Amino acid sequence: MYAFEIERPTTLADAVAALGREEAQALGGGQTLIPTLKQRLAMPSVLVSLSGIAEMRGVSVNDAGLLCIGGGTTHGTVAKEAAAHYPGLADLASHIGDPAVRNRGTIGGSLANNDPSACYPAAALASGATIVTNTREITADDYFQGMFTTALEEGEIVTEVKFPIPEVSCYIKFEQPASRFALVGVFVAKSADGVRVAVTGASNNGVFRWSEAEAALSSEFSVGALDGLSVASDDMIADLHGSAAYRAHLVGVMTKRAVAGAK
Template identity: 65%
Template sequence: MYNFEFVKPATVDEAVAAMKKEGAQALGGGQTLLPTMKQRLASPESLVCLSGMAELVGVNAGDGAVTVGAATTHAQVAADAAGSYPALADLASNIGDPAVRSRGTLGGSIANNDPAACYPAAVLGSGATVTTNARSLSADDYFTGLFETALDEGEIVTSVSFPVPEKANYQKFDQPASRFALVGVFVAKYPDGVRVAVTGASEGGVFRWAEAEAALSGDFAASALEGMKPGADGMISDLHGSSEYRAHLVGVLTRRAVDAAG
């Protein structure tokens, strides 16, 4: 590691002010940023710690939604959302290992937007609203590509509000070494239709599988997806699995998620 400034603001306003300094980088749970810094793949001059601020921590249910503070750990989401949004809690309970779940945060995960991370699938699959210090963004507008989001420089995620669906489930095929999703599928059924979000598969990051959404909105049953899978073009192909294999997994996991949700 190298020398850098560590800033621990007490409020979001203080954090926003600290982020205006040249070379500043927001620090959530540090599960991605700190290893990246150790490998010299990133070298921020100042780390602005977002943990410990009460206004960014907590899980609150009401008015048909579950709102999660950006600095809430995966472990807390797994525990506190179990009664109000079981599918979200189950997803959080299977991220990484206990050490990762005790440090990693929702805000850190979606700000980084790793193409194999689990939370982006829940956010997009739920049609959630991402709130920052400056504005609110729909999930469909928030994720813009591989490791890319609509966040402006210095903008900080403060909370995410998840509309609670009638039924939902997340299915993940683990990459066993990293516990990231080789492919993960989040399915959520709402009164006005079904949303299907896929992580781990696409070179463009998390995406909605529109054909599956249309089929399931007409008939919420795994049989409605019989023989269906997305095209392999644009899917990730690496030593862990070919693009064709990932496309096949998307179909399999979507059917499993529908069965489990039903």
Template identity: 80%
Template sequence: MYSFDFERPSSVADAVAALGADEAQALGGGQTLIPTLKQRLASPSVLVSLSGIAEMQGVCTGDDGAVCIGGGTTHATVAREAASLYPALADLAGNIGDPAVRNRGTIGGSVANNDPAACYPSAVLGSGATVVTNTREIAADDYFQGMFTTALEEGEIVTEVRFPVPEKAAYAKFEQPASRFAMVGVFVAKYADGVRVAVTGASEEGVYRWSEAEAALSSNFSADALNGVSVSGDGMISDLHGSGDYRAHLVGVMTRRAVAAAG
């Protein structure tokens, strides 16, 4: 590690002001940033912690029935407080990493980082959620723009994520046993106007929607509807844990499992 200043603002406005400093970096739960600092892969002059901002904490229901989760809310809190509001989302949160990660990592940090193997991006995209920042609201389909890339601008903070609640939903993850990241994770959500299927962990471009599966499941929401529907291994991540073709196969398997779990 090296020397840097540390700011812990108590409001979003103060956080935005602090991030205006040269080479300032926002710090959510620190599950990605702290290891990055230790490896000297990033060297901000100021760390601005978002953990002390009360207005970015907690789970509630909006006037439109959406489940609203503050950007500074930990995975453990989402797993506990969203269980009766959006069970599939709570189940996803309760199986991220291990207890230490779940009690420090935040939904805002995960969504802002957009790791290609993270779980939350699939829930956000699969639910057609809205990412709220200190300046605007961004639809999930416009937010994710590739591996570690989002629509966020410099100094912009994820203050809340709003999830419309589906009729049925489930998340199925084939995890890498050491890291517990998703080798492939699929979030399936059935709404009155159709089904959304979001895949994480598989593509070199990060989280994406599987449109062919969405079309099949919108006509018949059952695992059998996916018979004959598959994805290509082209453009899939290939590493020591599995080839692109293997991950493509897992996309189909995990989607069927998610549909079966959703009922």
């Protein structure tokens, strides 16, 4: 590690002001950022902790029927408090990392970092969620812009995520055993408007929607509707854990399992 200052604001306004300092960076639960700092992939001079901002925590359903989750809400809280409203999302949260990670990591931090193997980006994209910041609202389709890249501007904070609640949904991931990150994770969400399928962990471009599977499942929501469909391996990640072809194959397998488990 290296020397840096840390600020602990208790209000969103104070956090925004603190992020106005030169080389300041927001710190959520730190489950992605801290390892990044250790590897010198980021070297901010000031960390602004968001963990003490009560207005950014909590799970509720608003008048429009959207599940609203504060950006500072931990994975463990989402797993418990979203279960009655959006079981597919709650189940996803319950399998992120281990208990230590789930009790520190936050949904806002995960979405802000947009790790290519993180689980929440698939949930947000498949759900057609809206990411709310201190300045605006961004649809998930516009928010994710590539590996570790989002529409967030400098000093912008994810304060809330609004999820439309689908009729049925399911998230299935093939884990890397040590990290529990997804080698491939697929979230399937069926609503009155059709089916959305989002894939994480597989592509060099980060989370993406599998449009061919969406079209097939919107016509017939069954495992058989996916027979014969596959994704190209051209843009898939290839590393010591799996080849590009292996990940492309897993996309099809995990999508079928997600459809079979949707409820």
